[in-house]
C-alpha cells in the first residue's frame with residue numbers, strides 16, 4: 001500500500017526546517033505523513049500502539065487488508081525519513097480512554113506538540129464502539145465488536161497473550177450489519193462458535209457492509225436474520241438469551257434508508273451464550289469537548305472547515321475523527337487533503353474565522 005504518493009522514484013527531496021506532528025498512524029495520518037515528507041517537511045507521527053497502521057493492522061483481518069502491504073508502505077515512509085514515535089499517547093488535561101490504550105508507555109501533552117511544531121494534525125480515528133443501549137448490555141459475555149476483534153488480532157500479532165481474547169460460547173448473536181459485524185461474526189465462528197447469528201433491524205438490501213459481504217457470511221454457515229431489533233440481553237450474571245422484536249420498514253429516515261419500525265407484540269427470545277455489539281464506532285479526539293480551544297461537534301467529530309482547520313490556530317484534523325466512521329481509501333485521501341492545507345498554512349499563514 002503506497003502512502004508516499006507525492007514522491008516520484010529517485011526524486012531528490014529538498015529538506016525544509018519546519019516540523020509537523022501527526023497524531024495517529026492510521027491511513028489518514030500515514031497519507032498526510034507521505035505527502036508532507038515528500039514536500040520536505042520534518043514529520044513526527046505519534047501513536048499509542050506498538051506498530052503504525054491503525055485499524056488496518058489492529059482492527060481489520062489480514063484476508064481483507066493484507067498487513068504485509070500496509071507494512072511495506074510504512075517501511076517506505078521510514079526510509080523517506082518519517083519518524084514514528086510509538087507507544088506514545090497524546091493526552092490533554094483530562095485523559096480520554098479508548099480501545100488500544102494497553103500499550104501506552106509514554107504520554108505527551110497536546111499543548112507541548114502545539115508549542116513545539118509548526119503545525120499539528122490530529123488523525124486519531126474512532127477507537128470506541130457504540131453501546132447497544134438496551135437493558136442487560138453490561139452482563140458478562142456481552143462484547144463490543146472493536147474490543148473483541150482488537151484483542152484477537154493483537155494477540156495473533158504476538159503483542160498480547162492469548163488470554164486477552166474473550167471466551168466465545170456455542171451460540172453468538174452479532175448485532176449490526178456493517179463490516180465490523182461481518183468480521184466479528186467470522187471471528188466468532190473461528191473462535192469456535194457453532195451457531196452465529198447476525199441480527200439486523202433492516203434488510204440485506206440496506207446492510208452497510210453490502211449484499212456481497214452478507215452473502216459471504218451465508219456461505220460460511222452464518223445466519224443473517226433481517227428485520228429484527230434487540231430490546232434486552234437476558235441473564236443473571238452472564239448472558240443467557242436475547243429478547244428481540246420484529247421490525248418492518250417505514251418511511252426513509254435522515255440517512256435516506258427506510259426507517260425500521262418495531263412490530264407491536266412481536267417480541268421473542270433466543271438463547272445465546274454471547275452478544276457482540278457491532279452498531280458503529282465513535283470518533284475519539286485526544287481531548288474532551290471544551291478543551292484546548294478545539295471544538296468538537298455533537299457527533300464527537302473534531303470541528304473542521306473545508307481546509308481541515310480546527311478552531312485552534314495551527315491544529316488540523318483528518319480521517320475518521322473528523323468525518324466520522326468511513327473507509328480506508330477515504331481516510332487516506334482525507335489525510336492527504338489535510339496535508340496540502342497544512343503545507344499552505346506553513347508557507348502562507350492565515351487561519352479560519354472562529
Ligand SMILES: Cc1cc2nc3c(=O)[nH]c(=O)nc-3n(C[C@H](O)[C@H](O)[C@H](O)COP(=O)(O)OP(=O)(O)OC[C@H]3O[C@@H](n4cnc5c(N)ncnc54)[C@H](O)[C@@H]3O)c2cc1C
Nearest residue numbers: 024026027028048054055090124125319320326327328331
Ligand atoms: C472493525 C473494523 C473493520 C473495518 N473494515 C474495513 C474494511 O474492510 N475496509 C475499509 O475500507 N474500511 C474498513 N474499516 C474502516 C477503516 O478502518 C477506517 O475508516 C480507517 O482506518 C480510518 O482511518 P484513520 O486514519 O482515520 O483512523 P485509524 O485507522 O483508526 O487510526 C487512528 C490511529 O490513531 C491512534 N490514536 C488514537 N488516539 C490516539 C492518541 N490519543 N494518541 C496517539 N495515538 C492515538 C490509534 O492508535 C490509531 O493507530 C473498518 C473499521 C473497523 C472498526
